[in-house]
Amino acid sequence: MSKRTLVAVFEHxxxxxxxxxxxxxxxxxxxxxxxxxxxxxxxxxxxxxPSRLGWACALGGMSGAIFMLWLQWWTSAVSWPLNVGGKPxxxxxxxxxxxxxxxxxxxxxTTVFALLAVARLRPGKKTRPIVPGVADDRFALVLEEAxxxxxxxxxxxxxxxxxxxxxxxxxxxxxFSPLGAPAGAAxxxxxxxxxxxxxxLLAVVVAMVFLTLPDPSRPxxxxxxxxxxxxxxxxxxxxxxxxxxKTLQSPVPGVLTQGQSPLHYDATDAEALRAGRELxxxxxxxxxxxxxxxxxxxxxxxxPCHGGGGLGDGAVALRGYPAPPSxxxxxxxxxxxxxxxxxxTYGRVNMPAQSGLLSPEDRWAAILHIRSLQTPTAxxxxxxxx
Amino acid sequence: xxxxxxPPPLVAGNKSSADVTxxxxxxxxxxxxxxxxxxxxxxxxxxALGAAAVAYQVATGIGTWGLNRTVGWxxxxxxxxxxxxxxxxxxxxxxxxxxxxxQWRTSxxxxxxxxxxxAVMCAGLFPLIHMxxxxxxxxxxxxxxxxxxxxxxxxxxxxxxVFAISTYFTISLVFWYVGLIPDLATASARARxxxxxxxxxxxxxxxxxxxxxxxxxxxxxLLLAGLATPLVVSVHTVVSFDxxxxxxxxxxxxxxxxYFVAGAIFSGMAMVLTLMLVARKVMGLEDYITxxxxxxxxxxxxxxxxIVGLAYLVELFTALYSGNAYEQFAAMNRxxxxxxxxxxxxxGCNVAVPQLLWFPRIRRALPAVFVISVLVNVGMWFERFVxxxxxxxxxxxxxxxxxxxxxxxxLATLAGSFGLFFTCFxxxxxxxxxxxxGEVKGVLEHGRGNxxxxxAP
Numbered sequence: 008m009s010k011r012t013l014v015a016v017f018e019h020x021x022x023x024x025x026x027x028x029x030x031x032x033x034x035x036x037x038x039x040x041x042x043x044x045x046x047x048x049x050x051x052x053x054x055x056x057p058s059r060l061g062w063a064c065a066l067g068g069m070s071g072a073i074f075m076l077w078l079q080w081w082t083s084a085v086s087w088p089l090n091v092g093g094k095p096x097x098x099x100x101x102x103x104x105x106x107x108x109x110x111x112x113x114x115x116x117t118t119v120f121a122l123l124a125v126a127r128l129r130p131g132k133k134t135r136p137i138v139p140g141v142a143d144d145r146f147a148l149v150l151e152e153a154x155x156x157x158x159x160x161x162x163x164x165x166x167x168x169x170x171x172x173x174x175x176x177x178x179x180x181x182x183f184s185p186l187g188a189p190a191g192a193a194x195x196x197x198x199x200x201x202x203x204x205x206x207x208l209l210a211v212v213v214a215m216v217f218l219t220l221p222d223p224s225r226p227x228x229x230x231x232x233x234x235x236x237x238x239x240x241x242x243x244x245x246x247x248x249x250x251x252x253k254t255l256q257s258p259v260p261g262v263l264t265q266g267q268s269p270l271h272y273d274a275t276d277a278e279a280l281r282a283g284r285e286l287x288x289x290x291x292x293x294x295x296x297x298x299x300x301x302x303x304x305x306x307x308x309x310x311p312c313h314g315g316g317g318l319g320d321g322a323v324a325l326r327g328y329p330a331p332p333s334x335x336x337x338x339x340x341x342x343x344x345x346x347x348x349x350x351x352t353y354g355r356v357n358m359p360a361q362s363g364l365l366s367p368e369d370r371w372a373a374i375l376h377i378r379s380l381q382t383p384t385a386x387x388x389x390x391x392x393x
Numbered sequence: 394x395x396x397x398x399x400p401p402p403l404v405a406g407n408k409s410s411a412d413v414t415x416x417x418x419x420x421x422x423x424x425x426x427x428x429x430x431x432x433x434x435x436x437x438x439x440x441a442l443g444a445a446a447v448a449y450q451v452a453t454g455i456g457t458w459g460l461n462r463t464v465g466w467x468x469x470x471x472x473x474x475x476x477x478x479x480x481x482x483x484x485x486x487x488x489x490x491x492x493x494x495x496q497w498r499t500s501x502x503x504x505x506x507x508x509x510x511x512a513v514m515c516a517g518l519f520p521l522i523h524m525x526x527x528x529x530x531x532x533x534x535x536x537x538x539x540x541x542x543x544x545x546x547x548x549x550x551x552x553x554x555v556f557a558i559s560t561y562f563t564i565s566l567v568f569w570y571v572g573l574i575p576d577l578a579t580a581s582a583r584a585r586x587x588x589x590x591x592x593x594x595x596x597x598x599x600x601x602x603x604x605x606x607x608x609x610x611x612x613x614x615l616l617l618a619g620l621a622t623p624l625v626v627s628v629h630t631v632v633s634f635d636x637x638x639x640x641x642x643x644x645x646x647x648x649x650x651x652y653f654v655a656g657a658i659f660s661g662m663a664m665v666l667t668l669m670l671v672a673r674k675v676m677g678l679e680d681y682i683t684x685x686x687x688x689x690x691x692x693x694x695x696x697x698x699x700i701v702g703l704a705y706l707v708e709l710f711t712a713l714y715s716g717n718a719y720e721q722f723a724a725m726n727r728x729x730x731x732x733x734x735x736x737x738x739x740x741g742c743n744v745a746v747p748q749l750l751w752f753p754r755i756r757r758a759l760p761a762v763f764v765i766s767v768l769v770n771v772g773m774w775f776e777r778f779v780x781x782x783x784x785x786x787x788x789x790x791x792x793x794x795x796x797x798x799x800x801x802x803x804l805a806t807l808a809g810s811f812g813l814f815f816t817c818f819x820x821x822x823x824x825x826x827x828x829x830x831g832e833v834k835g836v837l838e839h840g841r842g843n844x845x846x847x848x849a850p
Contacts, residue, residue: 040604044834045611058609064616082544091548104553104631108560111624115564115617122613126606132599141602142579144410
């Protein structure tokens with residue numbers, strides 16, 4: 008959009024101010040004023056409304072503060088609540104400084120970007136001064152020749168009376184500033200160079216895609232692994248620091264794990280008899296909870312050989328494994344609990360030791376179940392239970 | 394009578410706007426002087442020394458520092474607080490004095506703001522190196538990550554520091570740049586065609602002096618000043634929280650925030666004076682930075698120095714009045730302990746020496762002002778050292794009492810930060826208009842007042 012204007016040049020601020028007053032008194036339309044510095048009081052002389060950029064500042068500041076408050080609350084109280092010195096999840100007073108900084112940062116940046124947007128300033132924008140020296144010590148007053156009634160000669164006279172050093176009629180291209188498009192050739196050259204650069208970038212990106220093509224047999228390339236990988240050996244990985252090459256070391260022989268009480272017996276029949284004399288079942292036959300646990304343990308660990316009813320007809324035995332004797336008749340009924348515990352713990356002939364699989368409590372509970380199988384009122388197997 | 398009270402003009406030599414443009418752009422347009430080269434080469438080589446020291450300590454680890462179990466903060470945090478404090482005067486001059494409509498600020502605000510930016514850069518360096526693995530510094534930013542996501546601890550004063558310092562740096566930079574835009578346009582209009590002109594043009598954003606833009610620009614500048622003023626107060630307050638929120642005697646006091654803010658402005662004022670006194674000579678700007686500028690800066694130094702002196706007294710009084718044996722011990726240890734001499738250097742340089750500025754004769758003797766300003770900087774460095782090291786080295790457990798001595802690596806890093814500061818400042822003097830032309834032109838006396846009579850109606 009172009010418009011016809013009258014451009015007057017002044018050398019002194021006072022002349023400009025007087026010209027502005029005179030022009031406004033003559034009811035002429037001022038398009039713009041160009042000055043090397045922010046002339047104090049000129050906005051009032053021109054009768055311009057104060058800028059509304061203050062709203063941008065207020066809005067930006069409020070959003071910055073609210074966002075930072077929310078972020079601090081959400082990260083500290085919702086996303087991953089970490090106990091820091093026993094402080095509450097929502098430590099509002101501690102969130103004030105950062106919320107304040109967020110407010111200032113957002114308000115400042117919003118205001119400046121809003122200025123650049125409304126004043127149409129951007130990096131690399133080409134500009135020609137409306138008159139030479141307007142960035143140095145000259146002032147230019149631009150009157151808009153709004154209609155045919157505009158008397159250019161009279162206006163020039165008025166301006167010269169106010170000591171305008173130069174008055175000329177000009178056609179300005181843009182609404183605010185006399186910007187022409189920059190010389191075509193230079194711009195094309197710049198565009199072409201930019202194109203080459205982008206093409207090169209594209210080629211590099213495509214090449215990178217092929218170079219880093221995922222190999223499904225290997226983990227993907229990681230650019231920012233952060234703290235995903237611990238320098239420690241994982242328990243199942245090989246470890247050169249131990250003679251046996253394992254990371255997870257077995258405990259030193261004889262070590263007791265936590266909560267375990269020692270058993271001082273050898274794996275012999277004589278010792279089994281001694282255990283029969285010395286050990287007592289910690290659970291009573293009336294203990295329903297232990298009984299249920301024993302039934303579960305027996306079904307899980309013992310039925311494959313001993314069968315559901317303890318008759319020695321488990322699936323393994325039917326397929327040729329030396330069949331165990333019946334647990335519900337004969338010798339077993341006469342053995343004291345302690346002896347059974349010894350046999351279960353240390354094993355006997357074809358009966359494997361269960362100490363590595365079952366806790367002492369579970370072994371005693373299993374014995375409780377065997378006893379219940381031996382009493383005639385008991386159901387023959389747990390499958391028979393409702 | 395009115396004549397007698399009329400103060401001398403802010404800018405000497407009855408300059409016109411055209412003179413201002415020519416004078417301020419001259420250093421940009423002529424080649425660098427011998428002075429400039431020698432100053433630049435000196436500071437660049439000190440910077441190189443510091444860079445080598447930093448490279449060595451990053452490669453080796455911060456065991457190269459003299460820190461130990463008890464004194465876990467010493468040179469690094471001393472330097473950090475020192476540099477952050479230096480920055481504060483820049484914002485005071487550019488923002489607070491702008492709100493107070495102090496016209497004398499126009500000649501010094503540009504370089505004071507540049508000083509702020511470079512000082513904050515120097516300050517930021519120390520926590521960064523202290524992290525030990527500076528390449529992971531981005532972990533202080535709360536961004537969604539694959540570590541949980543694991544967030545930063547917003548309840549920590551150190552985290553507040555991260556936000557305060559980065560906001561301060563950004564806003565100072567933006568404020569400085571916004572102030573520069575019109576001057577960049579002025580400089581680019583004069584520059585000879587070439588890369589320098591193209592760069593100036595690029596960054597002047599197509600500024601054409603339209604008053605529609607000036608009109609908005611004035612408001613934006615006011616808003617930024619209004620934002621920067623509470624910001625600058627908050628920054629050193631937060632820095633003081635690093636100490637005040639700890640339970641260590643000598644740190645755990647409520648006087649710390651105002652004490653730190655006053656100290657920051659005090660040290661910064663002294664640094665502005667040091668820089669300006671040198672710059673006006675070396676860059677030939679005697680007409681622009683006159684007694685009208687140096688005098689108020691001296692008075693501000695005196696004022697803030699006295700506030701700092703009061704804070705020292707309050708500190709001692711608090712220790713006495715608290716009746717707390719640990720506080721009293723910490724105070725006595727500051728005065729008479731193994732680092733007592735640092736305390737007395739601090740008192741001498743920060744409280745005693747600036748009192749000389751009460752005398753107009755001394756404020757006019759520029760070499761004396763220069764010496765005082767340098768001494769204040771020394772004193773303010775020692776203040777931070779005293780606060781940090783004397784509190785730490787005698788903590789609650791006598792079995793862990795120890796001494797701290799800086800290593801050569803730490804000394805080289807401190808020197809390097811000065812190298813960085815002066816290198817940046819010299820480059821700034823050489824490539825950007827050192828004085829805000831657009832603002833100085835608005836307060837010139839030339840061509841004002843007597844024009845009206847010349848024009849016949």
